Amino acid sequence: MKNTEIKIVDTTLRDGEQTAGVVFSKAEKLQIARMLDEIGVHQIEAGIPVMGGDEEEAIKAIVKAGLKASIMGWNRAVISDIEASLRCGVDAVAISISTSDIHIKYKLKKTREWVLESMVKATEFAKKHGVYISVNAEDASRTDMDFLLQFAKAAKEAGADRLRYCDTVGIMEPFTMYEVIKTIIEKVGIPVEMHTHNDFGMATANALAGVRAGATYVGVTVNGLGERAGNAALEEVVMALKYIYNIDVGIKTYKLRELSEYVAKASQRELPVNKAIVGKNIFAHESGIHADGVIKYPKTYEVFSPEEVGGERQIVIGKHSGTHALIRKFQEYGITLSEEDAQELLKKVRALAVELKRPLFDKELMYLYQDYLKEKAEKEGV
Numbered sequence: 431m432k433n434t435e436i437k438i439v440d441t442t443l444r445d446g447e448q449t450a451g452v453v454f455s456k457a458e459k460l461q462i463a464r465m466l467d468e469i470g471v472h473q474i475e476a477g478i479p480v481m482g483g484d485e486e487e488a489i490k491a492i493v494k495a496g497l498k499a500s501i502m503g504w505n506r507a508v509i510s511d512i513e514a515s516l517r518c519g520v521d522a523v524a525i526s527i528s529t530s531d532i533h534i535k536y537k538l539k540k541t542r543e544w545v546l547e548s549m550v551k552a553t554e555f556a557k558k559h560g561v562y563i564s565v566n567a568e569d570a571s572r573t574d575m576d577f578l579l580q581f582a583k584a585a586k587e588a589g590a591d592r593l594r595y596c597d598t599v600g601i602m603e604p605f606t607m608y609e610v611i612k613t614i615i616e617k618v619g620i621p622v623e624m625h626t627h628n629d630f631g632m633a634t635a636n637a638l639a640g641v642r643a644g645a646t647y648v649g650v651t652v653n654g655l656g657e658r659a660g661n662a663a664l665e666e667v668v669m670a671l672k673y674i675y676n677i678d679v680g681i682k683t684y685k686l687r688e689l690s691e692y693v694a695k696a697s698q699r700e701l702p703v704n705k706a707i708v709g710k711n712i713f714a715h716e717s718g719i720h721a722d723g724v725i726k727y728p729k730t731y732e733v734f735s736p737e738e739v740g741g742e743r744q745i746v747i748g749k750h751s752g753t754h755a756l757i758r759k760f761q762e763y764g765i766t767l768s769e770e771d772a773q774e775l776l777k778k779v780r781a782l783a784v785e786l787k788r789p790l791f792d793k794e795l796m797y798l799y800q801d802y803l804k805e806k807a808e809k810e811g812v
């Protein structure tokens with residue numbers, strides 16, 4: 431597949447900020463938009479203009495920043511929402527409406543006909559104003575397939591440039607996702623964006639399944655922020671496309687860690703140390719067999735190098751270490767350990783790591799080494 435075919439649509443500033451309790455300041459929104467633009471995302475969903483106030487000001491500031499990325503405003507299928515987007519000067523609008531019967535009946539309290547009519551009216555209105563249009567089928571994954579196809583066809587006829595398939599409650603799994611997206615593309619012939627949620631931990635897998643079926647846009651958020659369990663994470667999707675599907679979407683991946691750390695701080699949602707791709711510990715190796723392998727040839731236990739995502743490798747000395755890692759650690763300090771010294775010292779390392787319930791700092795290793803030398807000298811009667 432050609433690399434340029436898949437486009438990344440980032441919604442950190444819309445769905446990401448909808449994470450319960452998260453608020454970005456206007457300055458943070460602008461800075462995140464700049465960083466997203468800098469790493470090369472195709473489109474930034476900047477927020478919800480109809481909210482007015484700070485949100486509207488932030489979106490206007492992002493538009494004025496003159497970024498390379500397309501700037502999208504999110505809207506309900508409501509004309510006044512779209513008018514608010516147009517006032518912000520965005521070049522793209524998302525027009526969203528629920529398509530599942532459960533949403534239509536219990537949330538909107540309307541009918542399928544009303545949904546079609548509202549979407550078509552809103553799309554035709556936006557089309558007249560010359561903006562790019564994504565029509566979003568909210569709760570698409572719980573929507574009757576015949577109705578979803580009818581909705582997608584009507585969106586295309588009304589002038590939509592793409593359909594956003596929303597797995598709103600994260601209920602899909604990759605095998606079904608593949609079939610559904612393939613059917614939409616074959617039967618309607620409209621470009622599809624994947625918008626997946628992580629309620630069952632499958633947001634990234636579902637997004638990839640959609641790409642495999644022919645979707646050409648992937649909606650993501652930095653660090654997987656978003657409603658409830660969040661959305662497919664930008665860093666995961668980009669790296670998985672590259673290393674699992676061999677699709678390079680042209681993102682400057684060496685800046686991912688910096689972006690993730692900024693968003694973690696601005697959102698006050700700390701990055702777990704084992705967070706895929708950008709966690710602090712994902713290139714940390716303690717186990718003897720792993721550390722030995724990585725010292726000899728990093729690809730034995732690393733799919734890509736830490737530098738590629740702005741991270742760094744650490745060889746951690748702790749309970750599970752082996753002699754190869756220990757010898758190498760002491761080499762960093764100009765100390766050559768014999769095999770026998772390393773074996774003996776390792777016993778002390780293990781005992782102390784168990785006592786402290788953590789790996790050891792370099793300073794602690796040096797103290798252990800000094801103790802070991804003293805004991806050895808005493809034994810030898812020196």
Ligand SMILES: CC(=O)SCCNC(=O)CCNC(=O)[C@H](O)C(C)(C)COP(=O)(O)OP(=O)(O)OC[C@H]1O[C@@H](n2cnc3c(N)ncnc32)[C@H](O)[C@@H]1OP(=O)(O)O
Pocket residue numbers: 445448478480481505506507508526527528537538539568598657
């Ligand atoms: C799955 C998602 O992420 S959808 C995006 C969700 N994001 C947000 O809600 C964040 C921003 N939201 C807001 O600021 C407000 O909810 C606003 C400005 C959009 C609307 O505010 P209010 O007018 O006060 O309405 P409120 O939010 O309480 O209720 C939503 C109304 O929109 C209707 N609605 C919901 N979705 C849609 C839609 N896609 N298209 C048309 N109408 C919709 C609801 O049925 C309800 O209408 P009702 O008043 O006739 O019952």
Ligand SMILES: O=C(O)CCC(=O)C(=O)O
Pocket residue numbers: 445524525526527566567568569594596597598599625627
């Ligand atoms: O993206 C949309 O327009 C729908 C709202 C959403 O975020 C979702 O359904 O998950």
